[in-house]
Amino acid sequence: MRREGGLFGDLDWLVVFLYFILVTLGWFNIFASVYDPVQEQSIFDLTLESGKQLLWIGTSVILITVILLLDFRIYESFAPILYFVMVLLLAGVLVFGREVNGAKAWFEIGAFRLQPAEFTKLATALFMARYVSTNHVKLTDFSTQVKVLLMIIIPIGLIQLQPDTGSSMVFAALLIPLYREGFPAIYLILGISIAVLFILTLLLPQQYIFIGIGTLTLLAILFQEKTRKRIFATLIMTIVVSGFVLGTDYFLNEVLKEYQRKRIEAIFRPELVDPQAEGWNLEQSKIAIGSGGFSGKGFLEGTQTKFGYVPEQSTDFIFSTLAEEHGWLGSAVMIFLFIALILRIVFIAERQKSKFARFYGYAVAGIIFFHFTINIAMTIGLFPVVGIPLPFFSYGGSSLWSFTIMLFVLLKIDMHRAQVLSRS
Structure with missing residues (x-):
C-alpha cells in the first residue's frame, strides 16, 4: 500500500x-x-x-x-x-x-x-x-x-x-x-437501428422506406442459408419493421404531447412548423x-x-x-x-x-x-x-x-x- x-x-x-x-x-x-x-x-x-x-x-x-x-x-x-x-x-x-x-x-x-x-x-x-x-x-x-x-x-x-x-x-x-x-452489444445495435429507422421515416416518404425494406428482405432471403427457420425469422422481422414505420405517425400524433411533436418536426419537418411559434427558440438560437x-x-x-x-x-x-x-x-x-x-x-x-x-x-x-x-x-x-x-x-x-x-x-x-x- x-x-x-x-x-x-x-x-x-x-x-x-x-x-x-x-x-x-x-x-x-x-x-x-x-x-x-x-x-x-x-x-x-x-x-x-x-x-x-x-x-x-x-x-x-x-x-x-x-x-x-x-x-x-x-x-x-x-x-x-x-x-x-x-x-x-x-x-x-x-x-x-x-x-x-x-x-x-x-x-x-x-x-x-x-x-x-x-x-x-x-x-x-x-x-x-x-x-x-x-x-x-x-x-x-x-x-x-x-x-x-x-x-x-x-x-x-x-x-x-x-x-x-x-x-x-x-x-x-x-x-x-x-x-x-x-453487456451484450445486441441491445446497442437494436437501439441505434430503431433510432435510425425513426429518423428515416420522418425524412423520407413511406413508399421509399417500404421499397428499401422489401429490397433488404429479398437480399437476405437470397444470400443467407435457405432454411425454413431463417426465412421465417426474416419475414417476421420484415413485418415488425414495417409495423414500426406505419406506427410512426400514430406515435407522433397520438402518443407524444403536441409540444414534443412540434420540437421533433422543427428538426426533421421544418416546413410543418411555424418559425414564429414552435420554431422560434431554435431559429433565434x-x-x-x-x-x-x-x-x-x-x-x-x-x-x-x-x-x-x-x-x-x-x-x-x-x-x-x-x-x-x-x-x-x-x-x-x-x-x-x-x-x-x-x-x-x-x-x-x-x-x-x-x-x-x-x-x-x-x-x-x-x-x-x-x-x-x-x-x-x-x-x-x-x-x-x-x-x-x-x-x-x-x-x-x-x-x-x-x-x-x-x-x-x-x-x-x-x-x-x-x-x-x-x-x-
Whole structure:
C-alpha cells in the first residue's frame, strides 16, 4: 500500500482545474445572458441569476470539502439506500412538487428549489456500480440484464410522468459503463437501428422506406442459408419493421404531447412548423450562434442575448450566448475543455482496481458526455429541443450540485484506489 501525500495529495488536480475553469466560464456566461446594458449591473448582484449562481458555486465548494473528507467506502455502502430515497423523491415530487414550464419536477421551500431528477442520475450510477461489481453478477445472464435495465427504467418512468424528457433521456448514458463491463452489444445495435429507422421515416416518404425494406428482405432471403427457420425469422422481422414505420405517425400524433411533436418536426419537418411559434427558440438560437462569426462580438456585446430574442438564455440555450459573444474560437475552447475533462475521467476510470470504481467512472463520463453533446446539438438544430442543461454552464443549483457531487465522489474514490483490492 502506498503512502498518501497529505490530506489531498492523491487528488487528480487536472480534473479539479478543468472543473473550476468550466464553472468560472459558465458563471461569466450566465451574467452575459442576463446583463442589461441600460442598467449598471454587477456580476455579484444577488438579484441577478449570476449572483445567485455564485452562491451555488460557494456551496459547491463546501460540498466538495465534505465529499473529500468522508470515508471513500461510504459511497459504495450507502448506494442502495441513496437510490431508493431518490426514487421515493421522484414519486413525491409528482404529488408535492411545483410545476414549472409544464413539468412538475421541483420541490420548492421558500426561494430554494431542488430537482430530484438531477441527483437520481448519481444515485442510479452508484447503485448499478455496486450491483455490477458483486462477485456473482454476470452481465451475460438474461436475468441480470433485466435487473440492470429496470434500475434505469424505473427513474425514467417516474421522470417522464413529470414530464421531463430531457432528464429521462440522459439515463441512456448508463448503458456506456454496462457495455464496458460486458453487456451484450445486441441491445446497442437494436437501439441505434430503431433510432435510425425513426429518423428515416420522418425524412423520407413511406413508399421509399417500404421499397428499401422489401429490397433488404429479398437480399437476405437470397444470400443467407435457405432454411425454413431463417426465412421465417426474416419475414417476421420484415413485418415488425414495417409495423414500426406505419406506427410512426400514430406515435407522433397520438402518443407524444403536441409540444414534443412540434420540437421533433422543427428538426426533421421544418416546413410543418411555424418559425414564429414552435420554431422560434431554435431559429433565434441558430441566428445568435451564426452571428458570432470567428471571434465573436465581445463579452456583453451580444445583441441576440441583450434583447431577449433567445428564450431560456441562461439555462438550456446558454451555448448560444457563448457562441455569439466569443464566436467559433470561444466555442472551440469550451468544447476542448469538455473533451479534455471527459477523456481524463475515462483515464481515471481505467486505472481503477475495482469494478465498482471503474463502472462509476464510466457512468460519470457518459452522463457528462450526453449532457454536453445533446445540449449543443439542440442549440444548433441537430437534435430536438429538450430541457437539458449544459454541465457547469447552465444556471441552476440542482444541476451544478449534482455534477459537482458526481465528479468529486469519483475523485475521492480515485484517491484511494491503491487501498482497494481488485475485483475486476
